[in-house]
Each structure stands twice: as C-alpha cells, then as structure tokens.
Amino acid sequence: MAFKLVVRKKLRVPVKGTLKDEDGKPVNFDFTLLCDRLSQEEIESAIKNSDEPVREFVQRVTHGWEAVLDENGQPLPFEADNLNAVLAQAGMAVVCYQSYLKEVGAVVKN
Numbered sequence: 001m002a003f004k005l006v007v008r009k010k011l012r013v014p015v016k017g018t019l020k021d022e023d024g025k026p027v028n029f030d031f032t033l034l035c036d037r038l039s040q041e042e043i044e045s046a047i048k049n050s051d052e053p054v055r056e057f058v059q060r061v062t063h064g065w066e067a068v069l070d071e072n073g074q075p076l077p078f079e080a081d082n083l084n085a086v087l088a089q090a091g092m093a094v095v096c097y098q099s100y101l102k103e104v105g106a107v108v109k110n
Contacts (some may be wrong), residue, residue: 011037034064055093
C-alpha cells in the first residue's frame with residue numbers, strides 16, 4: 001500500500017489512568033485531549049528545550065477536550081483555568097504528555 005502524504009494539524013489523545021482517592025482506592029479516569037499535531041522537528045525541539053516543563057508543553061498543544069466532568073458529573077468547559085486544575089493533579093501532566101507522544105507518532109504495523 002502506498003503512503004499518501006497528508007499534513008494533519010490536529011490530534012485526538014486518549015488519556016487513561018488512575019488516581020487514588022482519600023482511602024487509597026484507585027479511581028479510573030478516561031478522557032480525550034484535542035491537541036495540535038506537532039512535527040517530529042517540533043517535538044524534538046520541545047524535548048531539548050529543558051526550560052519548558054511538561055505541564056507547559058501540554059498546555060501549549062491542547063485546545064480542547066472531551067469527557068472531562070466536574071464533581072457533579074457535568075461536562076467541564078475547556079478553558080485555561082480548568083485545564084490548569086486537571087494538570088494540577090500530581091502526575092497528570094506526565095500522563096497527558098506520554099499519551100500525546102504515543103498518539104502523535106507513527107507505529108510499526110505487522
């Protein structure tokens with residue numbers, strides 16, 4: 001099968017994991033970030049730029065989300081303060097970053 005070069009500018013990033021509640025029990029999370037798709041060169045530049053923390057990288061490339069709910073189970077609007085609140089959860093920025101890197105790249109198919 002041929003390779004068709006198409007420049008894709010957006011990317012859906014599934015983010016799945018767990019956070020422990022106050023009793024130490026795992027609480028699953030599963031949502032999707034809507035992100036800008038960076039080129040390999042842009043990703044390498046961001047990785048080399050140690051001045052940009054992972055959290056800021058995620059904030060920079062994310063422009064929306066799906067399935068993020070408030071404490072009452074209602075959809076939480078995407079805005080900077082809400083994104084900051086999500087990323088303030090310990091480890092969440094790293095999970096989002098790793099999920100982004102997994103989704104943005106080509107993968108081997110057997």
